[in-house]
Amino acid sequence: MTTATEINQLFPRPLWQWFEQICAIPHPSKHEAALSEFIQQWAKSRNLPVVVDHVGNLIIRKPASAGMEDRKTVVIQAHLDMVPQKNADKVHDFVTDPIQPWIDGEWVKATGTTLGSDNGIGMASALAILGSNDIKHGPLEVLLTVDEEAGMTGAFGLQAGMLDAEILINTDSEQEGEIYMGCAGGVDAEITVPMQWQAADQQHQAFTLSIAGLKGGHSGVNIHLGRGNANKLIARFLAGHAVELNMALSEFKGGSLRNAIPREAQCSFTVPADKVDLLNQRIGQYLSILQAELATAEPALKLSLNSTALPANTMQIAAQKKLINLLNACPNGVIRMSDEIAGVTESSLNLGVVTTEAEHVSVLCLIRSLIDSGRENIESTLQSLSDLSGAGITFSGCYPGWKPDTSSPVMAIVKETYESIYHKEPEIMVIHAGLECGLFKKHYPTLDMVSIGPTIRFPHGPDEMVNITTVGQYWTLLLAVLERIPAKVA
Template sequence: MSALANLYPQPLWQWFAQICAIPHPSKHEQALSQHIQAWARDKGLSLTEDRVGNLIIRKPATAGMENCKPVVIQAHLDMVPQKNADKVHDFTKDPIEAYVDGDWVKANGTTLGADNGIGMASALAILGSDDIKHGPLEVLLTVDEEAGMTGAFGVEAGMLQAEILINTDSEQEGEIYMGCAGGVDAEFTVPVQWQATAGDVTAFNLSLTGLKGGHSGVNIHLGRGNANKLLARFLADNVAALNIAVAGFNGGSLRNAIPREATVTLTVPAAKLSQLQQQVAEFEALLRQELAAVEPALTLSLTEQPLPQKVLTTATQQKLINLLNVCPNGVMRMSDEVEGVTETSLNMGVITTQTNSIQVLCLIRSLIDSGREQVQSMLSSLAQLSGAEVKFSGAYPGWKPDPASPVMAVVKDTYQAIYNKEPVIMVIHAGLECGLFKKPYPDMDMVSIGPTIRFPHGPDEMVNITTVGQYWELLLAVLERIPERS
């Protein structure tokens, strides 16, 4: 961590090193929150913790800027907990092992938490500074953004005094975000019936590993492999010919992360064993060919297992495989209004085998409500055809772009003045919290900026050190240029 603390800008990186040292996965942000609260009280800052656990910290304007429009800098407290299969790490107890690799900061076998730890660190560094110019300032740190946006849903009218909100959760330097996708969770429940395992069979775990995964909004258009979908494809093609019986299907860990790994527990008659091995080898070769450009490290493996006492009945198994194989996944439609941006997508994120059912958790994202509703309708029809139940929950609105946003103009002009080039004005397919803040604060002017973060929501996550410095310089310059109240 000492290597991080010496990077530029030091106040930001010193805070990020502290954040990495304190476990803070979604729904387990208490230790980090308490650390920040103790620090804020020690600094004599105004502090409020709301009913859901969000923190609002206030700092008076610096001399001469008291009449500027009040600003809230916003970040989320939690991080996505993802690790490689061979990494021993408890996200609720162990610190993130961050290290410097050239111009990047990475983590050892886990997500780094630069999403949104860098933004949080920048806000706290500004609160702790004595020489940064700004008007009346608030910092809003929300809980549980990555696992349901509980904190953003809990933000109430009257809690904030600011007129301008700067969200710090974007992930590309040189881009200014003025809109984002909304979303909704879709959970299939497939009822299961079991039967006794047949004699003269051998049990295996068929595992697909080594995929890149990533953020199901930011990375969904890159064509990366979805471990759940790919194993379902293998089963659909081979169950009948090989007399495969499925004893369990488990894959992915988060609805908003593209699944990197999945495992099917299955049995096969002894007479079909060599054919199974051949089909696995051929399917691995096929995937390596199809996904050569995006998934060079994928591996499909068979590992012998103790014989399970029961397997799915033939009827249950067929319904499950059909549902998984036909369920849409990936980009559904690209935007007509914003070139190069995904309009609507679906991520089959998590499959879990339970005693009486198999759960399939998906996340639908869309820039437009009708796009989200169309995919919900498709999944409802799929559930009826496959004898499953589907429930939709946690819907959150998109953030509608405002091309006339005054703060966006300030950020754009400031960026051009600093770097002598125009930034790109963007809409992001990820779900920023801004859309939810618009409900209690419909007139609040909002913008989102951030440094370059690659592969968020996966163990390959990394943040570019140079762009963190650029983001910091931009944020400070914007705060100094915020206009006075009219």
């Protein structure tokens, strides 16, 4: 396995050195304090003014380099947290254990977990610039927000008057050669299905059906790839065979984050002894169906059935039927493609997390849309589905999209700079993911914003990887853009 020392030698070295340090300090969403404290102490050691606002965002300032004092102030923005996802067989505590990066050819990956290149590379680039003595730039601010992945708490909490900048460069994009000028908004939806229980039939046999080996990934940027949703695939089997097999469920659980496509799910249940052979037959048939349908999208899909101890209770049949019907009927994936931007998803829904509690089953979804009406349409659909199922539903954490501004001066600077360096045109894009830029507009409506980044594959999953060459290209572009920022208007 490649050592961290070898990662330190990659170009650009200051960025990769910072990324190694970021990986060494656990920082999943809601647990960024240790990394934040490390960065604060480092900034103070270099006499860089640092502010921690009321929600935990960091704002670090650096004076302009010599001769650049008249330039517009730029804020480089990233988020402190990372998505904690791991393979089922990986022993790893994201709150206490460091990420283990390694080099695989042209990529840096992690060892059975998410890497945190989303948004660790962007954060590392900002900190490397703060620590440099030879990079040309005007007055700089670095904004590192908290809890972006689990609710955008930092972006929601950023108050007016905290930033002086006229230009914001967001570093959370994930494709070199693309400049982002807009993003989707979103809202969380939690459906609560009431549950009633009955004593388990002592003559039944108990089993757990599990699905694993799916790719998962980011519920925004990967949603159009047709990957399997583990929750939906288990629900599909139950909808087709629960009645035939006289199944009595005791638990359904799947997924771990509302913004990650579920890679694993399982349900526990009992069946009469005389249905066991048919159960095995139906599972074999279903596995063949899934392998045929998802041969390209999910070649590592696994479906397994294991005997378990008989549970004390199982779901009452009426409540179980409502749950299965709701999960099976719930929309998932791409709802509509954009009419205005070719190849971009307009609206989507991710059925992210299912958990079974004593009094209810919780179904957590994330709705994304480039337009408010698209989000509202999906909200209405889920409300109707919940009403028909006798379930409750709540919507929370609604955040706006970032409306594209085709006349953005900073976008023009980035585009022209890219063309001058790489002698080709970048693509001007809108991303189907929740960048924080839309929320910043509330208190900073005149802030001129753009988003750039290196190529990151499979974020929000343990297959996450960042392309080494594109990190260097992103760094070169970022530094050239900073040098080209115009003077303030007198």
